[in-house]
Amino acid sequence: MxxxxxxxxxxxxxxxxxxxxxxxxxxxxxxxxxxxxxxxxxxxxxxxxxxxxxxxxxxxxxxxxxxxxxxxxxxxxxxxARRHDVYLADPVPEVTVTTSPRSLARAVGHEVRSHDDVVSASVVASAKKITVKASTLDPAADVRDAVRARVDEMLVRLPLAMRPKVSVSVTTTKGVK
Incomplete structure (x- = not known):
């Protein structure tokens, strides 16, 4: 847009x-x-x-x-077409801190890809929702819970003003393990 x-x-x-x-x-x-x-x-x-x-x-x-x-x-x-900033917790009342959805998605994607069982991942983020799509060689259900826990842990560390809803989907890809 x-x-x-x-x-x-x-x-x-x-x-x-x-x-x-x-x-x-x-x-x-x-x-x-x-x-x-x-x-x-x-x-x-x-x-x-x-x-x-x-x-x-x-x-x-x-x-x-x-x-x-x-x-x-x-x-x-x-x-x-306006900017859809993600607001972070203000350190002091006179200061407003924001980040872009792309930066938030990049940070979450880096965290997800650092998981040993994740082969590839794509992340789309906004102020209200984060969607993670990951691929693994292991059973998807096991990895989904681990990825979700990792994303939740990361969101706790970030000073977000409003916590977005997280959606994680993991698919099992075929390949040599």
Whole structure:
């Protein structure tokens, strides 16, 4: 989502800059040579087409609705792309400490992978939930309990403001032991 905003923001900025430049060029052209035809934008033709429109016209209402919907989508996109920080316990009231979900997932993943029976693991974390998917060569039920205990022990050591829900799934992979 943030990637989309990083692409969309410069594009919208470029569009606004081009429209502003065209407005400046047309304004200067109209001041310098009022009788000449428009330089870039055919504004006299557009003006003639717009003069017959009123606020009750279907075209005006449709454009207003489209602009409103696009604006609402941009606002929703911006709100959905905000940072989802994981809050840690504040050392003093004047200081707020946060970490990223990626850092929390990396720390949990390192802890899970350090277990002798875990072959591979992937971790997805947020402030509310940590999902661990691990692979082992041993029976999955035995390793699942050990991995869960290890993750719970690590979360106790971390100064998290709110403890996330932990979901652990372990699968047995085939391989040479």
């Amino acid at each position: 943030r990637l989309l905003l990083r692409v969309l923001a410069p594009l919208l900025g470029l569009v606004v800059a081009v429209v502003g430049l065209a407005l400046v060029v047309e304004t200067v052209t109209a001041w310098v040579a009022p009788s000449s035809s428009p330089l870039v934008v055919p504004w006299p033709t557009w003006r003639a087409a717009i003069e017959g429109l009123t606020w009750q016209s279907g075209v005006v209402r449709t454009v207003a609705i489209v602009v409103g919907v696009v604006g609402l989508l941009v606002v929703i996109l911006g709100l959905a």
